[in-house]
Amino acid sequence: MKTRSFLHPALALLFASGCLFAQVTALKVGHLVDPETGTSSANQVILIENGKFTSIGPNVAIPSGASVVDLSSYYVSPGLVDAHNHLALTYKEEPEHNSYYLTTVMDSTAIRAIQAVSNGMTMMSAGFTMERDLGNNGNYADTALRVAIEQGWVPGPTIINSGLIIGTFGGQFSPVPEREMLIEPEYLNADTHDEIIKAIRRNILYGAKVIKICVDCKSYGYSVEDMKLFVAEAAKSGLKVAGHVQTKAGAMRAIEAGIWSIEHSIGLDDETHKLMAEKGIWRVGTETPFTSYHTNTPGAKERFDKQTEGMKNAYAHHVKMAFSTDADYYIPGMDRGQVVIDFLKSWQAAQIPNAEILKIMTINGYKVCDMYEKRGPIKAGLPADLIAVKGNPLEDIDTLRDVRFVMKDGTFFKKDGVMVPAQFFHSGPVPPSAWRIH
Numbered sequence: 001m002k003t004r005s006f007l008h009p010a011l012a013l014l015f016a017s018g019c020l021f022a023q024v025t026a027l028k029v030g031h032l033v034d035p036e037t038g039t040s041s042a043n044q045v046i047l048i049e050n051g052k053f054t055s056i057g058p059n060v061a062i063p064s065g066a067s068v069v070d071l072s073s074y075y076v077s078p079g080l081v082d083a084h085n086h087l088a089l090t091y092k093e094e095p096e097h098n099s100y101y102l103t104t105v106m107d108s109t110a111i112r113a114i115q116a117v118s119n120g121m122t123m124m125s126a127g128f129t130m131e132r133d134l135g136n137n138g139n140y141a142d143t144a145l146r147v148a149i150e151q152g153w154v155p156g157p158t159i160i161n162s163g164l165i166i167g168t169f170g171g172q173f174s175p176v177p178e179r180e181m182l183i184e185p186e187y188l189n190a191d192t193h194d195e196i197i198k199a200i201r202r203n204i205l206y207g208a209k210v211i212k213i214c215v216d217c218k219s220y221g222y223s224v225e226d227m228k229l230f231v232a233e234a235a236k237s238g239l240k241v242a243g244h245v246q247t248k249a250g251a252m253r254a255i256e257a258g259i260w261s262i263e264h265s266i267g268l269d270d271e272t273h274k275l276m277a278e279k280g281i282w283r284v285g286t287e288t289p290f291t292s293y294h295t296n297t298p299g300a301k302e303r304f305d306k307q308t309e310g311m312k313n314a315y316a317h318h319v320k321m322a323f324s325t326d327a328d329y330y331i332p333g334m335d336r337g338q339v340v341i342d343f344l345k346s347w348q349a350a351q352i353p354n355a356e357i358l359k360i361m362t363i364n365g366y367k368v369c370d371m372y373e374k375r376g377p378i379k380a381g382l383p384a385d386l387i388a389v390k391g392n393p394l395e396d397i398d399t400l401r402d403v404r405f406v407m408k409d410g411t412f413f414k415k416d417g418v419m420v421p422a423q424f425f426h427s428g429p430v431p432p433s434a435w436r437i438h
């Protein structure tokens with residue numbers, strides 16, 4: 001059979017050398033927001049080439065032939081981060097009465113992976129260019145989502161995914177003995193030290209970029225020694241350990257073991273906050289707002305008030321805090337991105353200053369994702385991700401509710417308030433097999 005040539009050899013050479021007329025994009029920015037310092041600079045020019053920022057400043061010359069985009073009436077900020085979500089899980093009132101245990105029986109991993117793509121795009125539309133995805137994603141639907149985005153098949157945020165949640169026997173589930181098999185693949189049972197090592201390696205092999213564990217989902221949760229093993233074994237592959245914590249005792253053990261992040265704030269108080277600040281442990285609080293669509297839960301207001309006090313206490317103690325939602329459910333009339341951005345209400349209720357909220361949603365997000373050096377800040381040499389809004393988020397954080405432009409890797413995903421995903425759909429690997437890095 002004759003071999004078909006797809007590319008003229010001269011063109012192939014140019015592609016290989018990476019110098020095929022790289023298009024420069026120039027953004028004329030009205031106000032460039034720096035969440036790190038809480039300041040903004042007027043009349044900036046941003047140059048982007050090969051998906052990366054190359055020059056940023058007030059007097060940057062725009063090269064001839066550059067594609068110029070006028071953002072002079074906008075505030076441009078780095079993209080937002082949700083540090084705790086589950087894009088391949090959507091539980092709902094119908095038919096499963098919001099019981100995700102039932103969702104895991106009714107929805108296949110394949111259908112959840114496709115749903116995750118849709119959820120990821122709505123997150124991007126809401127301005128979230130990075131997301132930590134912490135389990136409850138069937139049989140590695142989260143890895144499938146990450147790979148699809150990294151390969152350039154679909155648009156979506158940069159995903160830091162955990163694979164299966166590793167827990168002591170049963171995970172967060174309480175199955176009957178006849179249905180023990182329902183624990184996996186939602187959770188990976190690991191009780192002994194050998195099982196813990198095997199579970200971590202299994203997750204890494206199947207594409208995890210962070211290790212998520214159930215610290216105290218059962219009375220026989222993980223000990224300090226167990227968690228030290230988690231931290232050490234994950235570190236061999238450069239991964240951090242995020243722990244679901246729901247009791248103070250669990251929080252104290254996780255802190256002693258030196259875990260990277262504590263997920264949820266229910267087990268945290270003044271004492272744990274002080275220790276977390278001392279040890280630099282991330283607080284990924286997942287604080288649900290008090291809204292018209294959440295008020296039907298019994299005790300919601302009391303929980304919200306307690307949660308608000310907890311946020312104020314953590315902020316006063318200078319605990320490292322991350323914007324995080326755990327928003328893995330369907331609210332009629334809202335997409336995933338809209339549900340997530342509405343969590344601003346929790347931060348506003350805790351009276352965290354606007355500029356601090358923006359820093360928490362951006363800089364702190366890149367840091368808890370362990371990506372700060374690689375992606376996130378608007379800085380020459382880093383991938384070109386950014387958003388543009390009409391007002392100054394340093395003064396009015398609610399302006400983030402109407403993100404008008406979203407750029408990821410130098411390509412606009414949203415322009416003038418409308419999603420424009422066409423350029424993100426490739427059929428082949430871009431770059432070739434980049435995700436196979438174990």
Ligand SMILES: [Zn+2]
Nearest residue numbers: 084086134326
């Ligand atoms: Zn969660």
